[in-house]
Each structure stands twice: as C-alpha cells, then as structure tokens.
Amino acid sequence: MAKPTYARVADLVTASPAVAVVSVRKMALVPPERSPGLAAGHQRFLVTADTVALIRGNDAMARQASFLLDLPLPPKAKPPKWAKRNFLIFGKVEDRVDFFQLLSSDAIVAWSPDNEAFVRAIDGALLANNAPPRIRSVDSVFHVSGAIAGAGETQIFLTTSDGSPISLSIVNKPDEQPQFGVSLGEIVDESAALPKPDTPLWYRLACFLPGELPAKALAGQAPSDAAIATKDYAAFLKALGPCDRTATPIA
Numbered sequence: 001m002a003k004p005t006y007a008r009v010a011d012l013v014t015a016s017p018a019v020a021v022v023s024v025r026k027m028a029l030v031p032p033e034r035s036p037g038l039a040a041g042h043q044r045f046l047v048t049a050d051t052v053a054l055i056r057g058n059d060a061m062a063r064q065a066s067f068l069l070d071l072p073l074p075p076k077a078k079p080p081k082w083a084k085r086n087f088l089i090f091g092k093v094e095d096r097v098d099f100f101q102l103l104s105s106d107a108i109v110a111w112s113p114d115n116e117a118f119v120r121a122i123d124g125a126l127l128a129n130n131a132p133p134r135i136r137s138v139d140s141v142f143h144v145s146g147a148i149a150g151a152g153e154t155q156i157f158l159t160t161s162d163g164s165p166i167s168l169s170i171v172n173k174p175d176e177q178p179q180f181g182v183s184l185g186e187i188v189d190e191s192a193a194l195p196k197p198d199t200p201l202w203y204r205l206a207c208f209l210p211g212e213l214p215a216k217a218l219a220g221q222a223p224s225d226a227a228i229a230t231k232d233y234a235a236f237l238k239a240l241g242p243c244d245r246t247a248t249p250i251a
Contacts, residue, residue, distance in 0.1 A: 018057030
C-alpha cells in the first residue's frame with residue numbers, strides 16, 4: 001500500500017476542519033445528470049460508511065455517514081469493491097452530522113495502521129501551539145561579501161502568518177560547501193541548520209517559499225550583491241528538497 005507524502009498529508013490536515021477514519025458499507029452511483037461539475041472520465045458515487053474514529057473535528061459526526069466521491073472511471077465501468085475497506089477522509093462535517101464533505105475529490109487516503117499513525121503525527125505537529133507559522137512572503141534580503149573572494153553571507157527575512165520572525169542564512173567560504181541555516185527568533189542563530197525533511201518547519205519552507213526572490217525584497221542591494229543573494233537562495237531551495245504534493249492513488 002502506497003504511503004502518502006508528508007506534504008500531501010500536511011496540506012490535507014491544515015485545510016480540513018475534520019479528519020476521520022471510516023469503513024465503507026456501500027457505494028451508489030450518482031447519475032451524470034445529477035453530478036454538476038463532474039470532470040470528464042470520472043464517475044460520482046455516494047459512499048455510505050461507518051465512522052471508526054474522528055481524529056479531529058469540533059462537530060459531532062454520526063456513527064454512519066455519507067460522502068460524495070469522484071473517481072477516475074470511464075462510463076459504465078464497475079465501481080471498485082470497497083465494502084468493509086477503511087479509509088482516512090479529510091474535509092468537514094456538514095450541518096447534517098450524517099454527511100461529510102470531502103475537501104476535494106481526492107481528499108481520501110487508504111487506511112493502514114502506518115498511514116493513520118502518519119496522519120495523526122502530522123496533524124498533531126502542525127496544529128500544536130509551538131508549530132512554526134505559515135510563511136507569507138519574503139520581506140527583505142541582505143548580502144554581505146567577505147574579506148576574501150568567494151566568502152560572504154546572505155540573510156533572508158520572512159513574513160509569517162502570526163508575525164513571528166523567521167530568517168534564512170546562507171554562508172559561503174572559499175572551497176567549502178555553503179552552510180544553510182534557519183533561525184526562529186529576532187536574532188540570527190549562527191549555529192542554526194536546515195530543518196530535517198518531513199518536519200513541520202521543512203514543510204512550511206519547502207512548500208511555501210517562492211521559487212525566486214521577489215524584486216522588492218532585493219531593493220537597496222547593489223546589483224552584484226543581489227545576484228549573489230539570488231544564487232544563494234536558489235541553492236537554499238535545492239538543499240531543502242522538493243515539496244511533493246502528489247495524491248496517492250486509492251482505487
């Protein structure tokens with residue numbers, strides 16, 4: 001069974017008021033004429049399932065609930081045999097507690113003990129009081145060249161959803177690999193390092209930093225310093241690694 005990526009699950013849990021584990025009872029095909037917005041090559045089903053666990057949600061959820069699910073199936077194709085299979089679903093409980101609205105047509109993950117533990121861990125880490133804030137933009141960039149050729153430091157200051165300071169640093173020394181750091185605080189931590197992959201801070205940075213430094217953040221920098229800062233930022237993003245938000249097939 002394929003495991004969803006960290007970034008994919010993080011996107012789902014941060015955007016969903018409710019996360020639940022359900023066990024499918026039955027699936028009923030919804031006629032195309034009653035399926036507004038249905039994408040070509042898809043079929044819509046009304047899924048009825050037993051609620052196994054409500055991982056997160058302020059609203060009550062019925063012991064048995066239904067939700068609409070669009071699957072990439074050609075017309076007249078038989079639905080998958082999902083009876084008694086468990087799934088993790090992401091979205092919200094409607095005013096009717098027996099109906100669950102998925103965040104999106106693919107906001108569903110095949111259940112396994114490992115997948116549930118993975119979702120619970122990410123949900124708890126990203127919603128904790130000490131979780132790193134969301135990144136809004138790059139506020140300002142500064143580059144200072146060193147006393148010898150090839151040496152220098154670039155500092156990049158970010159704006160966040162709650163105003164908490166986050167800064168990035170890239171230190172270059174001749175004949176050495178760049179040193180990357182992330183500081184959470186007003187003072188740049190010289191000993192700071194890159195966050196480990198598949199952690200809350202990594203997710204905030206790898207998935208929400210812009211692909212390039214905005215021109216306004218480089219305002220006031222000499223062209224040569226701006227060019228080095230731009231190169232340093234690209235190296236920082238490469239060191240973070242890609243943000244893989246690919247949805248895991250479930251059929």
